[in-house]
Amino acid sequence: MVKGANVGLDELSESVDAVVVHLGWSSESGEADADASVLLLDGNGKVRGDADFYFYNNPTAPDGSVQLLGKRPTDDGNEDRVSLDLAAMPGDVERIAIAASRYGEDCFGDLSALRLTVTDPSGEALLEFSIPDAGVERAFVFGEFYRRDGRWKFRAVAQGYASGLAGLAIDFGIDVDEAEEADDESADGTDVPSAESEVVAGSVPARAPVESGAPVPPQRRPEAAPSSVTTEEGEERPARRRPRTAKKKVTLPKVAKKSLAENEAWRQARLFPASSLKNDREREMRATSVLLSVMTQVPEFGRRLTAGFGAPAGRMETFTEVSLPHGDAPKRPDGVIRVERAGRLWTALVETKTNGSPLRAEQVQDYVDVAARRGYEAVITLSNDVALDGGPLGDVKIDRRRKHRVTLWHLSWAEVTHQAQMLIRHEGVGNAAHAWLLQELLHYLRHDNSGCHGFQNMGPAWVPVRNGIDTETLCHGDQRAVEVVESWERLIRQVCLRLGGELGQRALPVQRVRRNSDAGARRAALADRLCADGRLEAEVRVEGAPGTLVIVADLRTGKLRTSMEIPPAESGYPLTWAKRLIRQLSDAPADLHVETLLEGRPNGPRGTLERLRPEPGDLLPQESDVRITGFKLSLFKGMGSSRGHAETGFIRSVYDSVDRFWSSVVVPLERRPRRRAAAGSRED
Structure with a gap:
């Protein structure tokens, strides 16, 4: 479809009671991202109430007519998905606007391959619409579904907003209270969202939408919302809570209460016992x-x-x-x-x-x-x-x-x-009984005897490929190498699930490929690279992390390398950056490798943390005119040899390597000041 075109859904499929909308995008780094949102509108083009605004803080309609399904990686980037039950849509909803927004000051001009695809529940594509000319917009209405003579139709809109998600929401009749959001965050003792954070806050954007390439309209600070209102009878009541476009603060679970057991041999009674399972x-x-x-x-x-x-x-x-x-x-x-x-x-x-x-x-x-x-x-x-x-x-x-x-x-x-972990530890459920049931389910799934441990075998090709790399007899085009690459990709997807569940943040594999590239050809090319250099590589993007996590398994040396490149501080001098970095890593392992990244040069000064602690200045280049672009932090670990999930297996060694790097290196760095997106240091 092209901008402005429309089509009846009944012309595309026999059954259009429900559809799934896919909003997709890509970027050169493979890390940039955006969030989908949905607005239910009446005949006047306005929401019936603030509850008609569905986004990351309000992802599901009580009647099931709208549900944000979350993100998933694609061959050329990421996509966000929305499920619409058109048969369940309230009768006074005349239009359904499908939109997306970016974080902070990021704009859609930094993304490519913007597209909307509508599929039926079986996954069969019904229509597709691309937006080729995005610019300064921080929010976009991609398209809209609307009723006409009892039929649902779709219109390709491509309307941009330089004012972001808050401006888009206000334009459709929603009260967005960003000042209240900032006050609440400050009262909790947490950081107030800034222009560089993943929050569309700090100013209420202009209400008028803009076309691609138009200048950004002026922005103003909203007035603080009253904490209470006075009725005509003179009664004071609390003010109505307005939708927040700032993302919810995620806190990790508290430490478990001390057990009342006399000794470690006592085992708690479980709703779902797993120890008696025999086959x-x-x-x-x-x-x-x-x-x-x-x-x-x-x-x-x-x-x-x-x-x-x-x-x-x-x-x-x-x-x-x-x-x-x-x-x-x-x-x-x-x-x-x-x-x-x-x-x-x-x-x-x-x-x-x-x-x-x-x-x-x-x-x-x-x-x-x-x-x-x-x-x-x-x-x-x-x-x-x-x-x-x-x-x-x-x-x-x-x-x-x-x-x-x-x-x-x-x-x-x-x-x-x-999914169980995200609900019980980070997002919450309806009541304490539901939380207890999910806790029992998690305990059962993690029990050694349940058999529900996820991906746990690299496949029969693992040992022959390792031996072929060791003896330099593995040839290009060997199908066994493709099988190992596929197993590696499955393992990395599970690493993302484990890490995301622990942190309560999105964790997605990064795939740096062209749009519409063939997945089979991509894996064949990676298999040829494995045959040539003996390494499996993967990148994982975690929301809120200071950089992209890189995992490299070198089958020649039997070493695993987990690393992350981070930018220097926004202010100060190079020596100050080095001292601050070493100070932040005071509790990190002594064998952590630190390398200085230099503009236009493949290698910079490097050393272990143990050697650099007394002399942080050793991280600086001898030439004063060479610009430091960042630092690369790496941990090395011996790689498990067997293909399975045993303690000495390859899969377990990858888990341990990622867990150790994240807890001992990334967690201390998450408290460091971050540079602006223009300096190339923003995480998406």
Whole structure:
């Protein structure tokens, strides 16, 4: 589509009761990002109330008509996703504006490949719209859905706002109280958001939208909102809370209370015991029943897991060991999920595997056929494996000729653990009972005997590839190298889930590739590089971190390197920067390598922290006219040899390496002053 064009959704698909909107972008660094938002508008083009504004602080509508599904990496950047249940949309909502905004002073002109894609719940693309001319805008209305004669249509808008998310919200009739936000943060003893932070705050942008390339309108500071209001009868009441466009402050959980046990041999009673499980069949049955039961009892958790699969928001019931007719012998999927909304049923069959048990394509194919014949919507596979590119696992055929299409989805146990952890430790749930249930679920999933530990095997190609690199006999084009690259990518995605769950922040792998590049060709090229230099490399972007985390596994030397490049302080002199950095790393490991990054030169002064502590000046170049662009911090660790998840395995060594670097190096650095985005030091 082009800007200004419109199309009826019923012209694109037979069923348009629900759609998923994908907002995508990319950047040269692969790190820049933005956030999606949705506004429900009446016939006058204004929200009916502040609750009609859905963004990162208000991601879900109570009736399930809107849900922000979160981000995921793509081959050329990132995308943010929104689920819209158009059949559940209130009757007085005439338009649905789909927008996105950037953090602080960042603008969309720094991004490329801005695009909006609308798909049906099965993932089939219905339309796409690109924005090629973004400039100073900090917020964009990409497009809008609107009713016309009882039909839903879509219009490509591409309307930019230099005033950011707050200005966009105000333009559609929302009261945004940024002064109150700053006051609250100050009262809590935390930092007040600044122009450089990931907060659209500090000034209320002009209300008028701007076209791409237009000058930024003047901005003004809002007046502080009153803490109370006086009614006509003279009664004083608290002022209504207004939407905050500043992101919520995330705090890590408090230290657990001291146990009342007499000694460490005592074990707490658990709702879901795992120690008695004896074989994989028992583990699969127990894990399926535990997960599905918690999904029904904790609605926030159940909705979070099923929304991405196209399920509506409604009353959920789950079942296990259901027998369904299929030819001569009935089929018994491990579980069934049913969601009822407005008299309509959404049904998904669930096939579960634990430990290293692989999904069998023929079994999943049978469930897809059963679902198609019975009019079910989805088949969900659940195992320790991690799907690449968000697709299903295994070679299963979907009959596109059928009027009723079944969607095949895959979910990793690591993703289940991540979502439970995000809710219980960072975002909160409805009540204490829900929190306790999720805590019990987390304990079960992490138990050594549960079999639900996520990705835990580098595959049969791991040892031959390692030996081939050691003996220099691994050749370009070897398919085993491609398999190792795919396993490495799965491992890094799980590292992101683990790290993001612990920190309560988004953690995504960085992929520096061109838009629409072929994933298979990209992995083949990485496999050739592995054959040539014997290294596996990955970058991880964590929201709020001072830089990008780089992980390198050198199969020739058997070493793991975790590193991060950070910018120098905004003010002061080079010697001051070096002294401040060494002081901040006072508790870091003595074997931490510190290297000075110099403009136009491949290498700068470097040394271990142990050697540099008494002489920080050794980090400075001898030539005074060479500009310091930053510092590179690196930790090295021996690499595990085996392909599995054992203590001495490669996977465990990667986890340990990342955990050690983050806790001992990154955490102290998060308190250091950060430079402005113009200096190339902003994290996105």
